[in-house]
Amino acid sequence: MSTHVDPIPHEARPYQGRRAGLITRTVAAAIDLGLVIIAMGVGYLGICAFLFLLNPRNFTFPTPSLSLVSAIGYAAFVLYLAVNWMGTGRTYGNHIMGLRVVRGDGGRVHPLAAFARAVLYAILPIGLFWVLVSGQNRSLQDLLVRTSVIYDWDMRPLPPSSGRTQT
Numbered sequence: 001m002s003t004h005v006d007p008i009p010h011e012a013r014p015y016q017g018r019r020a021g022l023i024t025r026t027v028a029a030a031i032d033l034g035l036v037i038i039a040m041g042v043g044y045l046g047i048c049a050f051l052f053l054l055n056p057r058n059f060t061f062p063t064p065s066l067s068l069v070s071a072i073g074y075a076a077f078v079l080y081l082a083v084n085w086m087g088t089g090r091t092y093g094n095h096i097m098g099l100r101v102v103r104g105d106g107g108r109v110h111p112l113a114a115f116a117r118a119v120l121y122a123i124l125p126i127g128l129f130w131v132l133v134s135g136q137n138r139s140l141q142d143l144l145v146r147t148s149v150i151y152d153w154d155m156r157p158l159p160p161s162s163g164r165t166q167t
Contacts, residue, residue, distance in 0.1 A: 015151040017106075019137035024097045025128060025149055031093030036077045040069075074122055081118035086111040090152075100152035109147055117145040 052059045084091040086109055089100040101109055101117070109117070120127065120141040127140030134143075142148055 016153065018151055020097075020099050020149045020151055021137055022128065022131045024099060024151075025131065025139075028091065028093035028097040028099055029125070029128065031096055032080065032091045033077065035092055036073065036080055039080075040073055040076060078115075078118045078122050081121060082111075082115040085109050085117060086114035094149075098151050098153045099149050101147055101149050102152075104146050104148065106150075109145075113145045113147065117141050117147055120144060 048061055051062065081091060084094075085101045089102055089108060094100060101114075103109055103113070124140065130140045130143070131137050136148075138148060
C-alpha cells in the first residue's frame with residue numbers, strides 16, 4: 001500500500017495545465033492587491049513608530065500626498081508581482097487559487113518578461129477582461145508578453161528560463 005498523497009485535488013485534476021479563466025484570475029488579483037495594501041499599511045505604521053521614537057513629544061501622524069501613496073503603491077505592486085512571477089511563477093493569490101504564470105512553452109517566465117507583465121498588469125488591469133473574448137483565455141498582458149496563466153497545483157519548480165522564443 002502506497003502512502004503517497006497526491007497534492008492535486010481529485011476534482012481539479014481535469015483542469016491541471018489548462019489556461020485559467022476570468023473569475024479565478026480576478027480572485028487571485030484581489031488577494032494580491034489586498035496583500036500589497038496591507039503591506040503598505042504596515043509600512044506606514046512602521047514609519048509612524050520610527051518618527052514617534054525620534055521625537056515623542058512633538059509626534060504627529062504624517063499625511064503623505066495621494067500622488068506619493070499612489071506611486072509607492074504602484075511600485076510595490078509591480079515589484080511584488082514581478083519578483084514572484086520570475087521566481088516560482090505564482091504570487092500568493094495565484095498559490096491560493098492554484099494558478100501559475102508560464103511562458104508559451106510552459107517554462108518559467110524570463111525576468112524581463114515578468115517585469116514587463118507586472119508593469120502592464122498594474123497600468124492596465126482591465127486588460128484581464130480580454131480573457132472573455134480570447135479563445136485561449138489570455139489577457140492583453142499575456143498576449144503582449146507571450147505568457148499564460150494556467151491551473152497548476154503541482155508544487156514542483158518549473159524549469160529555468162531559456163533563451164528560446166516564447167509562443
